[in-house]
């Protein structure tokens with residue numbers, strides 16, 4: 195069930211027929227995104243044109259990928275579905291649970307000791323149900339998927355929001371919650387609202403210090419963190435053809451930061467080169483046979499305005515290197531003068547303390563080779579790095595090859611720490627401080643994708659800026675945020691002024707990739723005899739108990755928290771030290787919403803208990819309500835639940851007794867996750883009603899017994915002075931999703947159907 199050329203041949207065989215049928219039905223030339231979507235319909239050959247942004251459609255993805263932190267809950271749910279084996283090729287990747295501290299060897303040993311219970315659980319469940327298993331240290335899920343499983347024209351889902359990375363190899367790859375993955379693993383259709391389409395036309399050519407990362411940093415500036423919501427971003431034009439496959443992966447990867455459903459590129463020579471270099475000449479040969487189906491029809495890219503809902507133009511020749519941040523990935527600043535001014539105006543610490551290169555976004559061989567060309571210059575020109583360096587190679591194959599070619603040694607000569615081939619600091623698995631809460635204000639630069647407060651090191655005062663690997667290297671060497679490698683000089687050990695030359699590197703290793711032990715375990719053919727053990731007293735794993743339906747009468751519900759401003763999945767279910775409880779619903783629920791800011795006092799994890807009038811932590815207060823059999827409501831602002839695909843952000847409130855989350859707008863994955871867990875995810879019909887909600891409010895749902903598609907709901911808000919408001923609430927539940935609510939969860943429904 196690992197790499198499956200027969201499955202790919204099957205997809206390609208039906209693709210031509212399905213795309214031709216879709217073109218007739220839609221009545222116009224097709225974008226690449228539409229070709230992939232229409233060729234993956236659950237019902238086979240298309241017989242209906244779908245309305246973008248409106249119609250819910252059942253799809254049949256080709257693959258599933260899960261990372262260790264989300265796989266625990268996904269597999270715990272799959273175990274309940276009553277299936278002997280997964281229905282489509284699926285892999286599990288152990289990459290999130292490895293802390294970066296001393297360096298790869300020591301850190302990996304430590305992770306294998308401290309998380310052996312979880313790794314063993316994932317390995318045995320994978321073995322039992324026919325899932326390919328990538329051991330800790332094998333690499334970061336999306337780099338491993340790109341190297342081994344992604345293929346042009348394919349469709350996959352993954353339990354990680356950066357699954358979208360595989361768009362770099364021409365896939366439609368989408369991040370989902372574990373419950374969605376369970377649907378596909380159980381052989382059921384997977385539902386998605388047919389996305390809108392944004393076209394990004396790339397003209398010109400990248401040169402000098404500018405990298406693919408700058409393209410997506412620019413797109414993030416243009417579209418902001420929610421501009422891609424509900425849309426697939428399709429890149430095209432001469433600029434797209436001039437970029438490497440892994441560079442395209444970087445751009446697609448950070449599509450998650452603009453809220454896009456996914457991003458993709460048409461099949462081209464760079465993808466063919468990458469497929470051949472990663473030992474998949476057979477896939478390249480098959481793709482070449484149907485090349486015209488693996489990119490948009492010619493008319494589409496000639497007149498994109500006619501075929502996309504929105505078109506953005508970027509001239510790569512005019513693009514300069516960018517630094518995005520701090521605290522949000524869409525705050526874009528040009529390297530050099532603009533950063534100098536902005537940093538001074540905003541009091542961002544000018545001194546940079548760390549430069550981190552890695553994460554699923556930028557950890558390819560090309561990324562490491564280009565960054566090392568800068569590091570090599572520091573050695574050659576007698577420069578000492580002012581900031582510390584940390585490197586996370588994307589996979590064991592990248593690491594082994596980079597070591598063989600002397601790339602890692604260049605960083606080591608600059609005293610860089612080479613961390614495990616894993617997420618590390620990108621997911622807060624970074625032992626930077628013993629007491630992060632009281633750590634000082636500082637700046638770091640990294641080549642990752644996310645830079646929310648506390649994300650990397652738990653320190654709310656760390657200002658994290660996102661940049662390309664080569665700019666990260668240059669700024670780490672200079673140790674200053676305002677350094678412009680194109681114009682500024684540095685003073686070397688001899689007191690001489692020197693400049694850094696433009697980065698150079700290799701798209702692919704000149705001597706080819708190599709690896710000794712890639713860390714992959716193939717599951718046994720018949721897993722029926724494999725035993726999966728979960729200790730009853732385990733603090734990290736807990737078998738699931740099905741949720742009971744909330745029902746159609748919610749009266750007397752209390753406000754748990756009215757969240758103010760940004761409330762990402764990190765705020766709802768923090769990562770970092772809490773990752774260890776991802777397989778234990780009750781224990782991880784103790785972090786529920788502790789990062790959300792209470793709108794009434796602007797503090798985190800400090801909400802009013804309406805029974806006692808006392809203030810306390812969100813989880814404790816919620817447990818009190820639950821003990822008293824009282825439902826609660828969470829209220830939020832715009833783009834609530836942006837960020838990761840972790841369904842814990844929905845399961846935890848559900849487990850603790852929150853009945854409804856009512857916000858101005860949702861991030862797509864989180865909204866679906868709430869629905870899947872049988873909760874109410876609703877939006878204010880009138881956004882200003884957010885302001886009506888008071889700290890002591892009680893809520894009565896008035897017409898939940900009439901819950902139906904395209905019909906708003908109404909809620910009575912009773913204020914502490916006895917006055918009342920009735921507010922209208924919108925929702926996007928279709929008929930099937932209302933069934934999930936009625937059954938208590940989507941999984942309850944699957945079980946019922948399989949019984």
Ligand code: F3S
Nearest residue numbers: 356553554617620621
């Ligand atoms: Fe891992 Fe960070 Fe990517 S957590 S999967 S490296 S976004």
